[in-house]
Amino acid sequence: METMWIAVAVLAGMGIILGATIGIAAKIFKVETDPRIELVTELLPGVNCGGCGKAGCADFAKALVAGEEQPGKCPVCSQEAVSSIARALGIEAGETEKKVAVVLCSGDNNKSKVKVLYNGVSDCVSASLIAGGPKGCAYGCLGMASCARACPFQAIEIINGLAVVHPHLCVGCGKCVETCPRDLVKLTPISAKVHVYCNSPEKAPIKKKVCTEPCIGCRKCLKAGEEGQFIMRGFLAEVNYDNAPDTDITEKAACPTGCLKIAKNHLAIEQAEVA
Amino acid sequence: MQEYLEITIGAVLVYNFVLARFLGICPFLGVSKKLDTALGMSGAVVFVMTMASLITSIIYNYFLKAPIEIGGKTYNIGFLQIILFIVVIASLVQLVEILLQKLSPPLYKALGIYLPLITTNCAVMGVATLNATQNYSILKATIFGFFSGLGFSLALVMFSSLRERLELADVPKPFQGMAIALITAGILAMAFIGFSGMC
Numbered sequence: 001m002e003t004m005w006i007a008v009a010v011l012a013g014m015g016i017i018l019g020a021t022i023g024i025a026a027k028i029f030k031v032e033t034d035p036r037i038e039l040v041t042e043l044l045p046g047v048n049c050g051g052c053g054k055a056g057c058a059d060f061a062k063a064l065v066a067g068e069e070q071p072g073k074c075p076v077c078s079q080e081a082v083s084s085i086a087r088a089l090g091i092e093a094g095e096t097e098k099k100v101a102v103v104l105c106s107g108d109n110n111k112s113k114v115k116v117l118y119n120g121v122s123d124c125v126s127a128s129l130i131a132g133g134p135k136g137c138a139y140g141c142l143g144m145a146s147c148a149r150a151c152p153f154q155a156i157e158i159i160n161g162l163a164v165v166h167p168h169l170c171v172g173c174g175k176c177v178e179t180c181p182r183d184l185v186k187l188t189p190i191s192a193k194v195h196v197y198c199n200s201p202e203k204a205p206i207k208k209k210v211c212t213e214p215c216i217g218c219r220k221c222l223k224a225g226e227e228g229q230f231i232m233r234g235f236l237a238e239v240n241y242d243n244a245p246d247t248d249i250t251e252k253a254a255c256p257t258g259c260l261k262i263a264k265n266h267l268a269i270e271q272a273e274v275a
Numbered sequence: 276m277q278e279y280l281e282i283t284i285g286a287v288l289v290y291n292f293v294l295a296r297f298l299g300i301c302p303f304l305g306v307s308k309k310l311d312t313a314l315g316m317s318g319a320v321v322f323v324m325t326m327a328s329l330i331t332s333i334i335y336n337y338f339l340k341a342p343i344e345i346g347g348k349t350y351n352i353g354f355l356q357i358i359l360f361i362v363v364i365a366s367l368v369q370l371v372e373i374l375l376q377k378l379s380p381p382l383y384k385a386l387g388i389y390l391p392l393i394t395t396n397c398a399v400m401g402v403a404t405l406n407a408t409q410n411y412s413i414l415k416a417t418i419f420g421f422f423s424g425l426g427f428s429l430a431l432v433m434f435s436s437l438r439e440r441l442e443l444a445d446v447p448k449p450f451q452g453m454a455i456a457l458i459t460a461g462i463l464a465m466a467f468i469g470f471s472g473m474c
Binding site: 003014021022025031123 | 366369377
């Protein structure tokens with residue numbers, strides 16, 4: 001019986017001593033933090049994707065409170081979340097146009113020719129280091145899922161050897177943009193629905209040899225669209241994302257190869273090809 | 276001198292905490308995906324294991340080893356060892372975290388999230404209990420704790436470098452992810468069994 005009381009007494013004493021020590025230490029060594037940081041952290045999505053360029057949501061919240069960043073820099077936040085953060089801090093919301101990643105290539109396994117048999121490490125960076133990868137086009141998607149692995153939101157799928165972004169899953173954090181060794185992935189404003197799914201500025205005959213769906217630089221889309229909606233880079237038409245064309249441009253332009261596509265259709269086409 | 280050598284080499288290689296004693300498997304598998312997180316965790320483990328060994332061996336040597344005398348009567352409170360160690364280690368880590376945050380922000384940032392993670396890790400608890408069963412003196416216990424932490428770090432850093440390479444390897448579908456990690460850990464453990472009998 002006595003042993004039991006001893007045990008209770010020892011543990012209770014220990015608890016009191018340790019509790020008091022920690023309590024006193026917490027008082028003495030208290031680090032003053034801005035209460036707003038906690039508030040803002042709660043308002044942020046908390047996925048720690050790093051899309052804002054900070055180490056995580058808590059880090060971004062610190063920068064927000066310090067006034068170094070604008071809430072609009074968070075690519076994941078919805079418009080409401082951004083404005084509620086801005087209201088909480090009493091500052092301007094900043095630029096808020098949501099961005100979506102696009103892989104500007106149509107060259108899946110059916111469309112692009114394979115130059116050599118590649119048996120190495122299944123990683124785009126590794127493959128591009130060895131003679132530019134297995135595919136014939138030196139500008140196209142390697143299809144080895146470096147971007148898909150980098151995506152914290154599983155928004156990129158490799159369909160038939162081509163990386164395709166699921167626009168409704170993409171939050172525009174830009175992780176994929178950094179990983180792609182070919183700079184194929186671009187962050188585009190969500191209002192831009194149409195893209196030229198080609199990235200090669202080479203001449204049409206060269207492109208035609210390695211791919212069945214390149215941009216051949218015929219300028220049909222330039223003529224069909226309004227002034228300044230497309231720009232030419234070498235022999236490649238590009239959508240001017242500051243002045244993006246409407247979805248009906250695909251019908252008006254009637255792209256001869258079909259690489260001018262609406263993002264949603266592009267995904268559907270690729271999915272249908274596999275099925 | 277030879278005794279200390281035995282303790283150090285034993286803790287790092289022969290009786291490696293992870294690969295020979297199978298303690299602390301949770302952080303071993305959990306934070307070994309990237310080398311830099313593994314290094315952060317290693318630092319925290321070495322730190323906490325050394326501190327825990329020091330404090331628990333003081334408690335063990337002065338209060339638990341022999342019956343203590345209170346008011347003319349002797350009581351043996353050795354049976355409270357495990358619960359006392361748990362409480363003491365947990366609050367020690369808590370205390371260290373508070374102190375670090377104030378006194379050394381860079382160190383706090385480096386160890387930051389890993390410190391509370393290992394508070395109740397079985398490797399830390401294990402080192403305290405082993406110190407007690409081996410009846411180590413305070414100095415020996417502290418040395419043992421430090422080198423046990425180093426052994427853990429060795430295993431963790433090795434394993435995380437292996438896993439970084441595995442990321443690039445062409446692993447058959449059924450073995451992808453945790454499966455191949457566990458197989459790798461098993462092979463690594465087999466390699467460390469080669470040290471057994473050294474001391």
